[in-house]
Amino acid sequence: MEDRYYWAALQISLELGSHSLFSLYRYFPAGEAVFRSDEKDIKRVPNLSPQVAERIIRYRRNVEPERVAEELLKKGIRVTLLGEADYPAMLSNIMEPPVILYTKGELPDPQLPLIAVVGARRATPYGKVVARKLARELVEAGWGVVSGMARGIDTAAHEGALEGNGYTLAVFGCGINICYPRENRRLMESIRDKGCLLSEFPPDTPPLARNFPIRNRIISGCALGTVVVEAGEKSGSLITAGFALEQGREVFAVPGPVTSANSRGAHRLIKQGAKLVETVSDILEEFPYIKRMQAVSQPPEKKETNLTLEEAAVFQHLSLEPVSLEHLAERAGLPVSVVGAVLTMLEIKGLVQRLPGPFYIKSDV
Incomplete structure (x- = not known):
């Protein structure tokens, strides 16, 4: 045996x-x-x-x-031992790497560079859209995305990578027989089929709170760098960033509204020296020695959507920051009833997302 x-x-x-x-x-x-x-x-x-x-x-x-x-x-669980050829090389270089990796799916190709994208569980619409977009553009540039399959930013990062038909690695804080959170069952299955589910914990280990900080060292350990999209002052994402620094990896952070509690952790990282990220190019320019097949400067062409004059007048005032119907009407100089009808059409065209309140944001940037 x-x-x-x-x-x-x-x-x-x-x-x-x-x-x-x-x-x-x-x-x-x-x-x-x-x-x-x-x-x-x-x-x-x-x-x-x-x-x-x-x-x-x-x-x-x-x-x-x-x-x-x-x-x-x-149960279709693969066991990979530290020192074996398939064991991720980056992970084997950290202090006390896991002796055993339990996986479903395919471990990353040794030639595939990986970036971790992590953040708040209670993410804002802004944070989710940014995480999804960054992950999608990373895989389109030939990278793989690592995250923890938690609610919020992690989920958005995995979804963005899958949307871009790229590779994503989900690192569990429980056993890989456990779907946590439960609503991510379909996402878990998609990652298993197109990427990899990974845990150092025995397969039936429940999602105990003490295990998640332990697994964070694996998220950062598998990657060349860690991007924190949103994080509160006591976010677990800051633990992941701390591990990345200890492991000699790059740390990036996405700025957010100064009024948002979810931005405080990321802003603190930037003050401490993390690189500020506005676009995916801000990440990739830190790794000029890695040449991939597809240039980031040439993203896939998007289908043009024809807008009426009223739609264009409203759309130009939308961003990833939630804005109310009344404020949009004021900015666009149009009656509230007209702006409401325009927003409905923009939702149908997939350009606008309606939030509780109601508030509105762009569906993408």
Whole structure:
């Protein structure tokens, strides 16, 4: 049996944390050796707590690697071990990389450069549109997008990458048998089919709060840089940016309205030296040594939409900032009733999105 399944069985059956598993991996030449070693050898493992050592000694005889391997294969879960050829090279270079990656889908091609796009779960319409657009343009430029499949910015980033027919990698803070959040079931399936679902946690691990900061080091660790689109003052995205800095990776941040609480974290990063991002070119110019097949300066042509004079007069006052019907009417110099009818037509044409309030924003930039 392949050695990876001995390690997986140890982690799953004995509920070993990532730090304990890494300590064992550095000490023993193979997972099978942990099962056959003398008790004194296990107690000698550096950085392994006495409690964990005792648990391994007492319960390892009950672990069934063959059964664990059979269950993983039956569920279509691939196990990749640190040091194997398919293990992402960028991730293997971080401090204490995961010993095991559980995946569904295809791990990224070693030649594919990756960028992480992360942000607030309670994202604004502005943040979602920006994240989606950046991700789409990144994959159109030949890059892959990494995120955490959380609500808000993460979801928008994955969706943008898929819209651009590109590669996206979703890093879970739970096991990959768990869809979290539940409403992302369809997105999860799309990523599995066209990209990769990845977790260092055993497949049935629930979405415990303590696991998400741990997984953030993998999001940044897989990528050449991390883009924070929106983040509050205590956002988990700032943890991801911190890991990126520790790992020697680039950090980018998208500015937002100074009145928005969701902009404070990103603005703080910019003050601390993160590169301000207005367009995808601001990201890619930091990596001039990476040449891709498609130039960013030549994005796919969009179908032209003919606008009436009234539609054009209203549309020019729309942006990613939500604006009310009354303010639009005031800016355009048109009656509220006329602007309301115009907005309905712009929605039908897919140019405008209506928000609760009601407020309106451009569907794209």
